[in-house]
Amino acid sequence: MREGSIAVVGDKDSVLAFKAIGLDVFPVEGEMQARETVHTLARTYSVIFVTEKVALQAETYIKRYKSRAYPVILPIPSAEGSMHLGLDGINANVEKAIGANVFVDGKED
């Protein structure tokens, strides 16, 4: 069983705040570092919060863990604001499962 720790990966401005509440933070810069960090953390951490920018950069690695229970990799908005990556993911899931988007225009039916 993997240990129940939480990691936060992202640009320094966004992740520093999480350090104050007791999460393990890993500030990254650039695409290579983002990928490598996510890749190594995925082996030990059970929950990894990544900023949306990092989520895009490390997409190939994150996809690999999509169908497994652990680790849970969750994109969160950064300090610069949200890119709506999370909501896009939700819509993609709905389309995959139902075959059509039932939340048209972001509203529930």
Next chain:
Amino acid sequence: MAKLNVNPTRMELRRLKTRLKTATRGHKLLKDKSDEMIRRFMLYIRENKRLREEVEGELSGALKNFMLARAVSSDSVIEEAIAMPSTKVTLDVSSQNVMSVDVPVFEITKQEGSALYPYSFATVTGELDDAVASLSALLPKLLKLAEVEKTCNMLADEIERNRRRVNALEYVMIPQLEETIKYITMKLDENERGTITRLMKVKSMLENKQ
């Protein structure tokens, strides 16, 4: 639809009939499973959407507060203030079975430190307090979101996989089996008729001889 490549014998016919029965039953079961999975998925995805919207709003607010705090004090002060966090959040991780999909479940086991704020109030401004307090309050929701979003991801995958199975049974397996069964039945009937005519012919030949 192509029939299977088998010998038209009674034994084969019986075997295929059993297979058809199993396939039909499996198809019905999988279809029911798919319906139930979609029902569950809808529940989860609604919650997912609601949580996601809430978290994005609140998190942006908290992070903005933090940015503000960083703007007010110097970098070194902030970094020193939060360099040694007083709390350490760990999780009890386990998994739960939702429609034969193992989804993660967390339980927060917060190691209670002496205080939420790991710094002295004299050195930093109130903005940092606000940011830390709101972020700390947001953490359970964030983890719940992680849990629900992962569940949705996995359920969506499983629903898609299941749909493939149902379609393969419905449009390939079952028609193929039905076709082959029909072919064997016809062939056997034809053989039977062939035998009867041959017997009749032999009988009439024998009668003519006498």
